[in-house]
Amino acid sequence: QVQLVESGGGSVQAGGSLRLSCAASGRTFGRYAMAWFRQAPGKEREFVVAISRWNDRIDYVDSVKGRFTISRDTAKMTMYLQMNSLKPEDTAAYYCAADQSLGSTSRRFSEYAYWGQGTQVTVSS
Numbered sequence: 001q002v003q004l005v006e007s008g009g010g011s012v013q014a015g016g017s018l019r020l021s022c023a024a025s026g027r028t029f030g031r032y033a034m035a036w037f038r039q040a041p042g043k044e045r046e047f048v049v050a051i052s053r054w055n056d057r058i059d060y061v062d063s064v065k066g067r068f069t070i071s072r073d074t075a076k077m078t079m080y081l082q083m084n085s086l087k088p089e090d091t092a093a094y095y096c097a098a099d100q101s102l103g104s105t106s107r108r109f110s111e112y113a114y115w116g117q118g119t120q121v122t123v124s125s
Helices: none
Strands: 004-007 010-013 018-024 033-039 046-051 058-060 068-073 078-083 092-099 119-124
Touching: 004 092, 018 033, 018 092, 018 119, 046 068, 046 078, 058 068, 078 092
Parallel strands: 010 119
Antiparallel strands: 004 018, 018 078, 033 046, 033 092, 046 058, 068 078, 092 119
């Protein structure tokens, strides 16, 4: 089992950058496929990016390709989301997710067993 805690959210102007962190507890952090999802008010939770347990596959939603970068530091048991060139439409609560059963990546939030509490990102124009 793993517990996830996000941090790093905040308010920035369009074009700015933020780096989100997702700190995990548990001894098998490196065995989990992980992902970032986001949810804007009144909208459904949206897939952003996922990384496989062996870091051999990364999947980005088209709207963030070239602007967002996911990474994982196994020694620090932390996953990161570097967000550059932020746009107002990136405004949302961002959630990290993890699952030990996934063989690769998934865009379905129902396939992730563990979730953080979320961190708010607000981008103003």
